[in-house]
Amino acid sequence: MNPAASEKQEYQSFIDNLFRRESGKITSVLTKIFGVKNIELVEDVVQDTLLKALQQWPYSGIPENPAAWLYQSSKNRAIDLLRQSNLKEKYSSEISVLFKSEWSLSHSMNEFFSENEIKDGQLRMIFTCCHPDLPGETQVALALKHLCGFSVKEISKAFLTNEETIAKRLTRAKIKLNSWTIAFEIPTGKEAERRLANVLSTLYLLFNEGYNSSGNKLIRDELMREAIYLTGLITEHPVTAKPEAHALLSLMLFHAARTPARLDEHGSIKLLEEQDRTLWDKMMINQAVYHLELSAAGDKVSEYHLEAGIANEIRKLPEQDKLNNYYLYHSVIGELYLKNNQPEEAKINFTKALQLTESEAEKKLLNRKLNMI
Amino acid sequence: MEKYMFIFKGGDYESLKLSPDEIQQNMQKWYKWIQDLTKQDIYVDGEPLEKGGKIVTKNGSKIVVTDGPFPEAKELVGGYFIINAKDYNHAAEIAKQCPGFEYGGAVEIRKVMKM
Numbered sequence: 001m002n003p004a005a006s007e008k009q010e011y012q013s014f015i016d017n018l019f020r021r022e023s024g025k026i027t028s029v030l031t032k033i034f035g036v037k038n039i040e041l042v043e044d045v046v047q048d049t050l051l052k053a054l055q056q057w058p059y060s061g062i063p064e065n066p067a068a069w070l071y072q073s074s075k076n077r078a079i080d081l082l083r084q085s086n087l088k089e090k091y092s093s094e095i096s097v098l099f100k101s102e103w104s105l106s107h108s109m110n111e112f113f114s115e116n117e118i119k120d121g122q123l124r125m126i127f128t129c130c131h132p133d134l135p136g137e138t139q140v141a142l143a144l145k146h147l148c149g150f151s152v153k154e155i156s157k158a159f160l161t162n163e164e165t166i167a168k169r170l171t172r173a174k175i176k177l178n179s180w181t182i183a184f185e186i187p188t189g190k191e192a193e194r195r196l197a198n199v200l201s202t203l204y205l206l207f208n209e210g211y212n213s214s215g216n217k218l219i220r221d222e223l224m225r226e227a228i229y230l231t232g233l234i235t236e237h238p239v240t241a242k243p244e245a246h247a248l249l250s251l252m253l254f255h256a257a258r259t260p261a262r263l264d265e266h267g268s269i270k271l272l273e274e275q276d277r278t279l280w281d282k283m284m285i286n287q288a289v290y291h292l293e294l295s296a297a298g299d300k301v302s303e304y305h306l307e308a309g310i311a312n313e314i315r316k317l318p319e320q321d322k323l324n325n326y327y328l329y330h331s332v333i334g335e336l337y338l339k340n341n342q343p344e345e346a347k348i349n350f351t352k353a354l355q356l357t358e359s360e361a362e363k364k365l366l367n368r369k370l371n372m373i
Numbered sequence: 374m375e376k377y378m379f380i381f382k383g384g385d386y387e388s389l390k391l392s393p394d395e396i397q398q399n400m401q402k403w404y405k406w407i408q409d410l411t412k413q414d415i416y417v418d419g420e421p422l423e424k425g426g427k428i429v430t431k432n433g434s435k436i437v438v439t440d441g442p443f444p445e446a447k448e449l450v451g452g453y454f455i456i457n458a459k460d461y462n463h464a465a466e467i468a469k470q471c472p473g474f475e476y477g478g479a480v481e482i483r484k485v486m487k488m
Contacts, residue, residue, distance in 0.1 A: 019397035058403035151392030
């Protein structure tokens with residue numbers, strides 16, 4: 001390969017949003033070390049690291065392992081901070097006992113940046129940001145900021161609101177979190193179920209911010225991707241990998257998979273039967289089915305199970321011409337849209353189903369549904 | 374072709390509180406710029422400079438070392454290039470592509486003395 005071609009490949013293979021993704025990971029790990037109260041200090045370390053990379057990489061070249069470089073720089077900065085004895089007492093107590101000697105300091109620091117520790121840190125951050133005593137929108141904003149590396153400006157663009165609103169929301173959250181002296185942990189015991197339920201609900205909210213948004217397409221896709229990424233983390237950790245988490249991930253993937261076919265040239269929503277199925281993302285659908293199967297464990301059926309199940313049934317339904325005269329199909333689609341807070345599409349489908357059925361009972365049911373919309 | 378120095382000034386990235394994405398975008402632009410100039414045999418050398426520094430001056434009869442400079446953000450020198458260019462106009466045209474302008478940076482161009 002000639003030098004020009006290989007260099008071009010190196011440049012283009014540099015991962016989209018790498019800095020965002022890694023900043024979320026580093027923030028999570030460092031918050032484990034320095035504690036939730038010191039999150040601003042943590043943000044400064046991350047910022048310094050990224051700015052160092054901005055200054056150096058253009059000259060030195062992009063490292064073969066960019067993430068590792070970022071981790072190393074953050075580790076060094078964190079070690080510097082920990083050496084300053086006047087700050088030591090402020091950090092999370094479980095951590096400070098590890099930093100007894102010079103050798104153990106570097107060694108411990110490396111341990112914190114292992115793959116498992118990073119994932120563990122991210123999960124703790126998810127549970128901290130998605131705290132049930134905070135308003136749903138605030139939880140989403142916190143997750144976007146600390147886990148997904150979004151700035152206040154970027155969050156406000158995603159919510160189609162102004163920066164001041166988001167900044168205030170985050171400040172109020174910080175004050176609350178500080179006053180609760182919150183532990184940075186994955187909840188266990190009795191609390192675990194309630195906390196997980198809340199996390200899933202918040203991640204679904206984040207997903208829908210993207211899915212239902214009338215804003216910029218790139219931002220919409222990004223929000224769905226982040227929700228899928230975070231829910232994926234939940235399904236990967238043995239403590240949190242409950243069936244309902246798999247069901248939620250499955251349903252997100254089904255919806256996201258259909259996105260390329262969902263809108264027409266004018267940005268209006270296309271009904272399922274009008275969508276070009278070849279545009280559906282096959283890989284996402286395969287992943288959706290995979291998680292749906294994992295969600296079948298146990299005997300609890302959550303709302304996410306139902307939605308994912310419906311989404312799967314729709315995917316399996318026969319091709320277009322057979323579908324159009326099938327009233328049950330339109331009924332089911334209508335239900336799906338209703339559950340997804342898409343009343344207009346629901347109305348269209350229930351009306352079509354009404355036209356296609358001969359059963360009086362079905363007609364009554366459909367009319368009732370239509371009147372409720 | 375003659376040698377010119379680009380002195381990059383200003384662009385106080387810290388106070389701008391850029392998002393990780395914005396930092397990455399800017400970093401990629403700088404990287405691509407150096408790559409492109411290298412391919413064209415324009416880029417010769419360059420380094421980023423750390424903040425802080427020392428100043429050595431003669432104060433009366435003594436030579437003194439102090440910390441500094443601590444300039445205004447727009448005067449802060451962040452790095453330099455040595456490039457090949459035909460003349461100042463050519464050098465200026467090249468400098469116009471600098472990704473630093475996006476965040477308040479400026480480029481000072483000085484011709485390296487031919488000896």
